[in-house]
Amino acid sequence: MGPLLLVLLLALLLFGFGFAVKLLWWIALVVLVIWLLGFVFRAAEGGRRRRWYRW
Template sequence: MVPLLLVLLLALILFGAGFALKALWWIALVVLVVWLLGFVFRAAEGGGRRRWYRW
């Protein structure tokens, strides 16, 4: 009984980690797209020196 519970617990942990990693990949992709859009729109504005950073 204990080995079965350990296998089920391991499967649950691995499933949770896989789901979390997939969610983090999607979040990273969204952040990358937003950053690229900000970079493109800031470069298109012109005006003064073109910097990709605010400070």
């Protein structure tokens, strides 16, 4: 019974880790799109050097 519980616990941990990694990939993708949009909007402004973000 003990080894079965350990295997189930390991499976739950790996599933949770996989879900967290997948969520982090989606967050990274959203941040990348926002970052690229910042370059597009900055280039569309023309001669002004004003940025829409502070960093």
